[in-house]
Amino acid sequence: xxxxxxxxxxxxxxxxxxxxxxxxxxxxxxxxxxxxxxxxxxxxxxxxxxxxxxxxxxxxxxxxxxxxxxxxxxxxxxxxxxxxxxxxxxxxxxxxxxxxxxxxxxxxxxxxxxxxxxxxxxxxxxxxxxxxxxxxxxxxxxxxxxxxxxxxxxxxxxxxxxxxxxxxxxxxxxxxxxxxxxxxxxxxxxxxxxxxxxxxxxxxxxxxxxxxxxxxxxxxxxxxxxxxxxxxxxxxxxxxxxxxxxxxxxxxxxxxxxxxxxxxxxxxxxxxx
Numbered sequence: 001x002x003x004x005x006x007x008x009x010x011x012x013x014x015x016x017x018x019x020x021x022x023x024x025x026x027x028x029x030x031x032x033x034x035x036x037x038x039x040x041x042x043x044x045x046x047x048x049x050x051x052x053x054x055x056x057x058x059x060x061x062x063x064x065x066x067x068x069x070x071x072x073x074x075x076x077x078x079x080x081x082x083x084x085x086x087x088x089x090x091x092x093x094x095x096x097x098x099x100x101x102x103x104x105x106x107x108x109x110x111x112x113x114x115x116x117x118x119x120x121x122x123x124x125x126x127x128x129x130x131x132x133x134x135x136x137x138x139x140x141x142x143x144x145x146x147x148x149x150x151x152x153x154x155x156x157x158x159x160x161x162x163x164x165x166x167x168x169x170x171x172x173x174x175x176x177x178x179x180x181x182x183x184x185x186x187x188x189x190x191x192x193x194x195x196x197x198x199x200x201x202x203x204x205x206x207x208x209x210x211x212x213x214x215x216x217x218x219x220x221x222x223x224x225x226x227x228x229x230x231x232x233x234x235x236x237x238x239x240x241x242x243x244x245x246x247x248x249x250x251x252x253x254x255x256x257x258x259x260x261x262x263x264x265x266x267x268x269x270x271x272x273x
Contacts, residue, residue, distance in 0.1 A: 010065035015103035017061040022107030022187045024053030029195035047171040055164030070181040071097045072213035104187030123196030135176030136208035144216025152224040182206045
């Protein structure tokens with residue numbers, strides 16, 4: 001078993017991974033807006049690119065830091081450890097969250113520069129209303145349930161593809177567009193594009209995401225149990241295997257000469273009675 005990377009390397013992985021995620025999300029949104037004035041077409045392109053990029057980033061950085069890329073995922077990991085399962089300690093969770101937030105801002109600024117835009121311009125797209133906040137609760141709860149559930153049933157290798165597919169779907173089935181990530185939400189306030197969110201909308205979205213994380217964690221505990229971070233595997237019941245029994249032919253009866261052409265078996269039957 002290989003040793004766990006140092007906290008500094010894991011923090012670097014979280015910073016670079018989250019920055020990469022914001023470059024993908026914002027960059028693909030800017031490119032889609034350039035190529036099409038149809039919002040639906042642009043959203044299809046943005047969601048498709050975001051899902052692929054997220055899956056690749058998790059695959060690449062997962063072996064280093066777990067590729068949380070999201071303070072809610074980090075906090076649920078910390079809570080799992082507090083309740084007896086596997087996860088991060090308090091100091092690790094704090095470092096992860098700081099790295100994710102810095103990476104998100106850096107990735108947003110890089111995307112803006114890459115497309116020839118002025119970096120540091122705040123978003124003007126206000127996203128408010130109770131229905132959007134409910135969408136964020138649902139999106140984040142589903143994400144946490146998916147990650148925690150796969151971990152607790154012993155299938156963490158499915159996380160990259162499963163999370164990518166979930167985000168692609170949630171962008172469409174939630175009213176908020178599934179930000180589902182406080183660090184990502186903070187980063188997206190630094191882009192005045194259709195993927196952005198105005199700074200005044202941040203408190204409501206982040207609060208909804210934290211509530212969603214709590215609900216997702218509670219659902220995972222209800223459905224899969226808590227403690228070890230992985231449900232116990234069912235003990236296989238041994239199935240009896242037929243064992244071939246070596247049989248021997250019965251000893252031959254003493255040879256009796258046939259009488260009047262009768263066989264020995266017939267002579268035996270005739271002696272009875």
